[in-house]
Amino acid sequence: MRPFNQQxxxxxxxxxxxxxxxxxxxxxxxxxxxGALPWPIFFxxxxxxxxxxxxxxxxxxxxxxxxNVSATMMSAGAMVAGGLAFTIPAIYILxxxxxxxxxxxxxxxxxxxxxxxxxxxxxxxxxxxxxxLPYPIGTxxxxxxxxxxxxxxxxxxxxxxxxxxxxxxxARDLFVAxxxxxxxxxxxxxxxxxxxxxxMALAMGFLIGPLAALVWVLGGLIGDFGIVVGGTQxxxxxxxxxxxxxxxxxxxxxxxxxxxxxxxxxxxxxxTGLPAQKPAPVPESFTESAPGGTTESAPAVSVSRAxxxxxxxxxxxxxIGTLAAPAENTAAADIVAGVKSIATIETxxxxxxIGTxxxxxxxxxxxxxxxxxxxxxxxxxxxxxxSPPAAILLVALVWLAMVMSAQCTGxxxxxxxxxxxxxxxxxIALFAQVGGVEALLVAAIxxxxxxxxxxxxxxxxAGHILNTNPKAQWLAECIGGFIGAAIGAxxxxxxxxxxxxxxxxxxxxxxxxxxxxxAAMIGSIPSLPAFLIGLAAGLVLYVLxxxxxxxxxxxxxxxxxxxxVAVGALxxxxxRWISPRWSAGEEPTVIxxxxxxxxxxxxxxxxxxxxxxxxxxx
Numbered sequence: 001m002r003p004f005n006q007q008x009x010x011x012x013x014x015x016x017x018x019x020x021x022x023x024x025x026x027x028x029x030x031x032x033x034x035g036a037l038p039w040p041i042f043f044x045x046x047x048x049x050x051x052x053x054x055x056x057x058x059x060x061x062x063x064x065x066x067x068n069v070s071a072t073m074m075s076a077g078a079m080v081a082g083g084l085a086f087t088i089p090a091i092y093i094l095x096x097x098x099x100x101x102x103x104x105x106x107x108x109x110x111x112x113x114x115x116x117x118x119x120x121x122x123x124x125x126x127x128x129x130x131x132x133l134p135y136p137i138g139t140x141x142x143x144x145x146x147x148x149x150x151x152x153x154x155x156x157x158x159x160x161x162x163x164x165x166x167x168x169x170x171a172r173d174l175f176v177a178x179x180x181x182x183x184x185x186x187x188x189x190x191x192x193x194x195x196x197x198x199x200m201a202l203a204m205g206f207l208i209g210p211l212a213a214l215v216w217v218l219g220g221l222i223g224d225f226g227i228v229v230g231g232t233q234x235x236x237x238x239x240x241x242x243x244x245x246x247x248x249x250x251x252x253x254x255x256x257x258x259x260x261x262x263x264x265x266x267x268x269x270x271x272t273g274l275p276a277q278k279p280a281p282v283p284e285s286f287t288e289s290a291p292g293g294t295t296e297s298a299p300a301v302s303v304s305r306a307x308x309x310x311x312x313x314x315x316x317x318x319x320i321g322t323l324a325a326p327a328e329n330t331a332a333a334d335i336v337a338g339v340k341s342i343a344t345i346e347t348x349x350x351x352x353x354i355g356t357x358x359x360x361x362x363x364x365x366x367x368x369x370x371x372x373x374x375x376x377x378x379x380x381x382x383x384x385x386x387s388p389p390a391a392i393l394l395v396a397l398v399w400l401a402m403v404m405s406a407q408c409t410g411x412x413x414x415x416x417x418x419x420x421x422x423x424x425x426x427x428i429a430l431f432a433q434v435g436g437v438e439a440l441l442v443a444a445i446x447x448x449x450x451x452x453x454x455x456x457x458x459x460x461x462a463g464h465i466l467n468t469n470p471k472a473q474w475l476a477e478c479i480g481g482f483i484g485a486a487i488g489a490x491x492x493x494x495x496x497x498x499x500x501x502x503x504x505x506x507x508x509x510x511x512x513x514x515x516x517x518x519a520a521m522i523g524s525i526p527s528l529p530a531f532l533i534g535l536a537a538g539l540v541l542y543v544l545x546x547x548x549x550x551x552x553x554x555x556x557x558x559x560x561x562x563x564x565v566a567v568g569a570l571x572x573x574x575x576r577w578i579s580p581r582w583s584a585g586e587e588p589t590v591i592x593x594x595x596x597x598x599x600x601x602x603x604x605x606x607x608x609x610x611x612x613x614x615x616x617x618x
């Protein structure tokens with residue numbers, strides 16, 4: 001293994017920080033705009049590798065581990081941003097005039113990151129080394145990085161597609177040279193019909209694949225044409241009631257699927273309903289720049305075409321034979337062992353490719369769990385953010401939530417972090433008096449911590465495959481996490497300032513699907529029977545392996561978004577039919593990632609411009 005100082009480098013940190021700011025800002029926008037958040041790991045490993053290669057032309061050559069550590073820093077802020085975007089807007093949905101200081105939002109994000117940092121350090125040995133969970137997203141990212149290391153064509157495609165998406169967003173939103181929606185002339189009462197002029201939404205459909213998109217559209221047909229159009233036409237309810245039933249049913253299915261995922265994990269079910277994508281062929285060997293100008297060759301590797309979306313993405317089966325999940329049914333035991341590992345990781349022997357064979361690689365001593373827990377309690381208590389009883393329960397329960405997050409991410413490639421936030425919120429509400437805003441801050445801290453753990457364990461899995469130093473990765477993730485906490489809070493505040501606190505919710509500029517679901521657990525659900533039906537249906541169907549991950553999103557979100565995602569999946573089918581060999585490679589995924597990043601980054605820049613213009617006019 002390369003020395004630490006060849007993996008954790010100054011230039012890698014600089015590239016990582018730049019990437020972290022970009023990815024975090026775009027992730028806030030993307031999560032609010034689409035109601036979903038792609039795993040950033042595929043984008044960042046390519047961005048880090050290509051950036052470091054460019055810098056390396058002026059000095060010492062880079063290596064795949066340096067790129068992996070830099071990418072780890074980049075991705076850290078994305079799920080922190082997701083944790084904020086999935087919860088904080090719920091406050092504005094319930095109380096548009098709420099006085100929510102930026103410092104409070106930032107403090108909650110920092111507390112979540114602090115808990116996540118300790119959790120990932122202590123859980124790594126169990127989940128990555130001992131349990132050998134497949135972590136399909138982390139595995140796929142490692143193989144993508146290996147394959148991309150063989151050539152630089154992907155860099156051109158990545159930045160070109162991002163530029164095109166950015167130009168489309170500018171033409172559409174700034175110069176109004178493009179329509180917001182195609183087919184908008186079709187008028188259906190209560191239904192948003194059309195195809196959104198959004199490269200980001202099309203790329204989303206391309207990445208999640210035909211089956212997930214089909215289920216998404218099916219949900220839209222059930223919600224908009226079944227409940228809204230059909231129900232009102234036969235006189236079962238009025239148009240306003242139909243919208244409430246549609247929203248309640250969709251939220252119920254979304255939460256039911258999240259609970260079903262947890263149930264399946266506890267029962268030890270390894271496979272989920274959506275099929276894996278086929279691995280892409282890559283060259284028979286790859287050449288990696290090593291210190292001193294030498295090269296290293298490795299056998300052929302498979303590029304995972306696993307969808308990169310969380311929490312709605314379909315998991316991919318582990319295509320790397322030596323990394324497959326163990327044959328025994330150990331999921332329930334893993335949950336318990338993960339918690340116990342906090343106290344036993346320092347002495348429990350386990351094989352690892354890092355350090356002395358047969359000895360565990362220790363990142364932190366377990367006493368730090370107590371130190372950070374006390375620090376979080378004191379911070380929340382002294383600032384008055386959360387009452388002491390609720391804070392104590394939060395710090396205790398968040399460990400269980402983080403273990404479930406690491407387990408779900410490892411086995412299924414999914415991380416329903418807002419569901420974990422809702423669960424902790426509801427449990428605390430049973431034992432402590434919490435107000436509406438306070439309860440949502442509890443959910444925000446939990447969701448940030450769980451998102452951070454899911455991202456970090458994916459990164460650890462990729463690092464384990466690439467033989468990257470875990471401590472270098474962990475330090476990079478911690479830096480990126482705290483930077484992401486600040487950037488995520490700032491971007492969210494900028495969006496609120498630019499678009500107003502009433503911009504969140506169905507048929508609003510930002511659909512904020514997860515935040516609406518969280519708000520529904522605090523405020524009033526428009527139709528409790530529809531919510532309970534959806535909850536039961538989502539749970540049962542998911543446990544029975546039905547591919548219903550995107551069904552609730554389709555029911556809940558505007559039909560125009562569902563249709564646009566379906567068009568993106570149709571493009572995927574056409575491309576695969578016209579050029580099956582090209583579509584099986586990494587380039588289509590690179591292009592889609594660039595489209596996602598380009599529009600979302602441009603959207604954040606335009607929002608910041610709007611805020612600056614508003615401040616300048618004061």
